[in-house]
Amino acid sequence: MPEVERVREVEKEKEKEVEKKEIEREEAIEVCPECGSPRIIRDYKRGELVCQDCGYVIEDRYIDAGPEWRAFDSEQKEKRSRVGAPVTYTIHDKGLSTIIDWSNKDFYGKSISIRNRAQLFRLRKWQRRIRISNATERNLAFALSELDRMASALGLPKSVRETAAVIYRKAIEKNLIRGRSIEGVVAAALYAACRQAGVPRTLDEIAQYSRVDRKEIGRTYRFIARELGLKLMPTSPADYVPRFCAALGLSGEVQKKAIEIIKKAEERELTSGRGPTGVAAAAIYIASILCGERRTQREVAEVAGVTEVTIRNRYKELAEKLGIEIIL
DNA sequence: AAGACGAAAGTGGTTGA
DNA sequence: TCAACAACTTTCGTCTT
Numbered sequence: 001m002p003e004v005e006r007v008r009e010v011e012k013e014k015e016k017e018v019e020k021k022e023i024e025r026e027e028a029i030e031v032c033p034e035c036g037s038p039r040i041i042r043d044y045k046r047g048e049l050v051c052q053d054c055g056y057v058i059e060d061r062y063i064d065a066g067p068e069w070r071a072f073d074s075e076q077k078e079k080r081s082r083v084g085a086p087v088t089y090t091i092h093d094k095g096l097s098t099i100i101d102w103s104n105k106d107f108y109g110k111s112i113s114i115r116n117r118a119q120l121f122r123l124r125k126w127q128r129r130i131r132i133s134n135a136t137e138r139n140l141a142f143a144l145s146e147l148d149r150m151a152s153a154l155g156l157p158k159s160v161r162e163t164a165a166v167i168y169r170k171a172i173e174k175n176l177i178r179g180r181s182i183e184g185v186v187a188a189a190l191y192a193a194c195r196q197a198g199v200p201r202t203l204d205e206i207a208q209y210s211r212v213d214r215k216e217i218g219r220t221y222r223f224i225a226r227e228l229g230l231k232l233m234p235t236s237p238a239d240y241v242p243r244f245c246a247a248l249g250l251s252g253e254v255q256k257k258a259i260e261i262i263k264k265a266e267e268r269e270l271t272s273g274r275g276p277t278g279v280a281a282a283a284i285y286i287a288s289i290l291c292g293e294r295r296t297q298r299e300v301a302e303v304a305g306v307t308e309v310t311i312r313n314r315y316k317e318l319a320e321k322l323g324i325e326i327i328l
Numbered sequence: 329a330a331g332a333c334g335a336a337a338g339t340g341g342t343t344g345a
Numbered sequence: 346t347c348a349a350c351a352a353c354t355t356t357c358g359t360c361t362t
Contacts, residue, residue, distance in 0.1 A: 215340090275353070296331060307354055312333070 089165035090148060090158075092141040093131065100124050136172075143168060143182050150190055153209040154201060164193035171224050180220055184212045188221035192230055199243070200235045202277060204305055237271060237280035238262045240304070244284055247303040248295050257287035264322055274314065278306045282314030 087094050100123055104112045112120065144165060151161045167189040171177060177185055187210040194201045203221075207214040225232055238259045245255045261283040265271050271279050281304035288295045297308040304311075 218341095273352075278353080297333095298331070308332080309334085309355085310353060313353085 088162065089169065090144055090161050092137060092144050100127055139182060140169075140172070143186050146183060147186050147190060150187065150206070150209045154190075154205065156190075156194065156199070156201075157197075160190075160193045160197045160199065163196055164190045167192055167224070167228065167230070170228055174227060176224055176227055180223075181212060181216075183210060184216050184220045185224065186210075187212055187217045188224055191217060191221050192225055192232065195232055195235060196230070198239050200239050200276075202305055235276045236262070236266070237276040237283065240277055240280040241284060244280060244300070244303050248284070248288075248299060250284070250288060250293055250295070251291070254284065254287045254291045254293055257291055258283040261286060261318065261322065265318055268321060270317060270321055275306065275310070277304050278310045278314050279318075280304060281306055281311050282318055285311055285315050286318060 100120065102124070104117055104120070106112055147164055147168065148161065151164070164186075168186060171185055171189065187206050191201065191203065191206050194206075203214045203218055207217055210217065224230075241255055241258050241262070245251075245258070258280070262271070262279065265279065265283070281300050284304075285295065285297060285300045288300070297311050301308045301311055
């Protein structure tokens with residue numbers, strides 16, 4: 001019945017939840033792309049993600065995004081917590097600021113005397129001024145808010161935004177913005193981040209929510225990708241499949257089939273030189289027919305952002321070369 | 329009437345001299 | 346820098362369901 005007991009209970013519950021989430025996070029790591037083994041370990045010393053079975057290095061610049069939970073004494077061990085929000089690259093000062101709050105209350109909830117209020121007021125004023133002090137910071141703050149706006153409009157996850165923000169910061173460091181519009185670089189960074197994360201958006205989609213046209217974004221993207229040495233493979237059509245299928249309301253079965261078709265096509269070099277969206281659209285079209293969830297060419301073309309003619313060309317090519325019979 | 333098909337002409341981007 | 350070129354789009358008429 002004492003209050004303290006109940007508080008302890010609640011805290012224990014919370015801790016259990018945290019642990020559960022941690023385990024989930026551990027298990028969420030993919031399988032090895034080389035041998036398919038799910039036994040992947042993190043080599044913290046080298047910062048690598050390594051397959052335990054074949055030794056394949058999946059990611060060589062692995063960064064531990066979790067809080068650093070080294071405990072130096074038993075109290076810390078129990079608490080396992082740190083103060084403040086996690087560091088983020090999507091806020092111009094990396095979210096590190098502690099701000100002086102506007103309520104004129106002190107730590108104990110008592111109101112502050114009139115004389116001290118004046119001082120606090122001045123402190124707040126200067127904090128505001130220092131936070132965004134010069135032109136560079138103002139630009140960065142603007143760029144990052146723009147980035148956030150676009151990412152929200154495109155429905156991109158937080159991880160992609162972080163990546164994009166990191167790319168943008170690198171671009172600034174290397175003085176790549178000079179002579180280019182901030183918006184253009186932001187859009188390009190976002191595009192690059194999407195591709196890196198394997199959730200590609202087309203240039204058209206990005207351009208739709210940006211004030212810069214597609215051509216400009218493409219140019220800027222190529223430029224910064226070259227200058228920053230971003231290793232970006234050409235996009236696989238398979239990366240588009242989940243999103244297009246979802247937009248068409250197709251089942252997982254169709255998705256699987258479509259990806260299967262794309263894999264076969266890639267083996268026979270049917271995808272090189274072709275627009276990935278077109279190939280993805282054709283594969284989905286075929287898969288939808290094979291699985292009895294037929295969508296019209298028009299519908300598929302709509303979500304994939306290509307024309308029906310392209311789908312026709314691609315799907316005839318695929319059907320012929322892969323020997324897939326289509327009964328209508 | 330809607331969807332699928334194919335031909336023909338036009339467009340934007342890459343490549344090689 | 347320019348022409349050649351392949352992929353892709355637009356447009357339109359015809360055929361199928």
